[in-house]
Amino acid sequence: MKKSFVIAFAAAGAVLLGATYSQAGSHSNTVSPEMAMIKDGTFEKSLTGGAGDAEKGKKTFANRKLGNCLACHANKDLASQPFHGEVGPSLDGVAGRYEEKQLRAIMINSKSVLGEATIMPSFYRLENGIRTMKKFKGKTILNAEQVEDVIAYLKTLK
Amino acid sequence: MGINKRLTRLTLATIGAFALSSTIALADADDNELVIEGAKMTTMVEGAKDGPLDEVYSGWRFRSEETQALETDDFDNPAFSAVDRGKELWTTVTGSKGKSCSSCHDKAEDTMKGVRASMPKWDKDLGKPITLEQQINECRTDRLGAEKIKFDHADMLAMTSYIGLQSRGMPVNIDTSGPMTEWAEKGKKIYYTRVGQLDMSCANCHEDNYGKRIRADHLSQGQINGFPTYRLKWNGLGSVHRRFKGCMKNIRAKPFKVGSDEFVALELYVASRGQGLSVETPAVRN
Structure with missing residues (x-):
């Protein structure tokens, strides 16, 4: 787990540098966080240029060091895991409530869709709170591939 | 000291509420009454008219019955x-x-x-x-x-x-007048400033979402009327500033230093949000 964590951030770093190669499979057409501008609450294009992997997305969703989505959202599909949060809405049936381009926009920059007051972190944005710890500075919470994987997973929650 | 003895200290109404707690009471503070060694504590007061909270709750009201019971008896209280x-x-x-x-x-x-x-x-x-x-x-x-x-x-x-x-049971009574005003304002600013990669302020959890579960934790208002507090997670007592540090780290922010002007200002402001609650020192939390 630790290794994949490191690789994930290495990948995010590579994206930042605009590198066209990476260990974690970011593509040459990966959209950088700076370029991922939300328009009318949507973001149409895949951040990686390809479809995400729902199985991997499910793991990223549950992983406390990555998405940690269960901290705030209940999700019956992960009923095997204890302690689902109540801070955000349940994600049961979320695929029927939002289009993919809306889910992507919320994941990238929650504030641009849900409003400035939302508690939800922005998972693919560099401008976050002040005093960010050194090891997280200049990094997004998830990399492009992980965001697309989680979106692919959310789309299965019908 | 067995659980039975602890439970007898709680009223029947309380036990009734506990039975329902997994479905209803989780959404908010519970209705239990805190009586420590025979002395009744104030764990809820109406918020000030111009204040941020309608009702001000001690963190005790958000804890499990077992944790709550530990604070009611000085013999059981690990502090x-x-x-x-x-x-x-x-x-x-x-x-x-x-x-x-x-x-x-x-x-x-x-x-x-x-x-x-x-x-x-x-x-x-x-x-x-x-x-x-x-x-x-x-x-x-x-x-x-x-x-x-x-x-x-x-x-x-x-x-x-x-x-x-020596102040247990007395109401929190913080003076924010005169030269303290500027410091309380400074603390307030810190309270509402989003920090860290997760981009949250104190208010996001403890004002906007208290009473809700965040994973296994039941979010309280972050009141500090029980400090230093014995935290089961720490297996010991800790200062308010240590608790502030832990919160900031969770949000992936670099904490202010223990004893820094920033944390003193924040402590002052957060204490003032709990005016009127009973001092519970040394409280027990999870």
Whole structure:
């Protein structure tokens, strides 16, 4: 787990540098966080240029060091895991409530869709709170591939 | 001390509420009454009209019945070995001047009553508010001729819990007037500033979402009327500033330093949000 964590951030770093190669499979057409501008609450294009992997997305969703989505959202599909949060809405049936381009926009920059007051972190944005710890500075919470994987997973929650 | 004995301390209505708690009470503070050693504590007060909270709740109201019970009986409260140590230290001569706390302050039961309830307090000489720990250190260096000790040093926690206990049951009564206003405002600004990669302020959890579950945790209002508090997670007592640090780290922010102006200001402001709650020092939380 630790290794994949490191690789994930290495990948995010590579994206930042605009590198066209990476260990974690970011593509040459990966959209950088700076370029991922939300328009009318949507973001149409895949951040990686390809479809995400729902199985991997499910793991990223549950992983406390990555998405940690269960901290705030209940999700019956992960009923095997204890302690689902109540801070955000349940994600049961979320695929029927939002289009993919809306889910992507919320994941990238929650504030641009849900409003400035939302508690939800922005998972693919560099401008976050002040005093960010050194090891997280200049990094997004998830990399492009992980965001697309989680979106692919959310789309299965019908 | 068995669970049965603890439960008998709670009213039948309380037990009824507990039975329903997994579906209903989770959404908010519970209705339990806190009685410590026969003394009734105020765990809810109406918020000030111009204040941010309609109802002000002690963190005790958000804890499980088992954790709650630990605070009702000083024999069960795991903080009391530190309190006993504090009582001993009170009369123990330390430092180069051959004095103990009691040399100047006589009996803590008399002279320390109400101290915890009104800290942080303005310090004229320093020209800023100081916390209970800083006041103790000032006494140590200036009057006892002893070294400063850290906020979470075992001896400091023994002193702060023992001194704090003398205010137990008294209402939090923080003065934010005069020169304190500027500091309370500074603390308020910190309270509402989003920090860290996860981009959250104190208010996002403790004002907007108290009463809800965040994973396994039940979010409280982050009131500090029970500090120093025995946290089961810490397996020991800890200062308010230690707790602030933990929160900031969770949000992936670089914490301010224990004893820093920022944390003193934040402590002052957060304490003022809990005006009227009973001091519960030393409280027990999870």
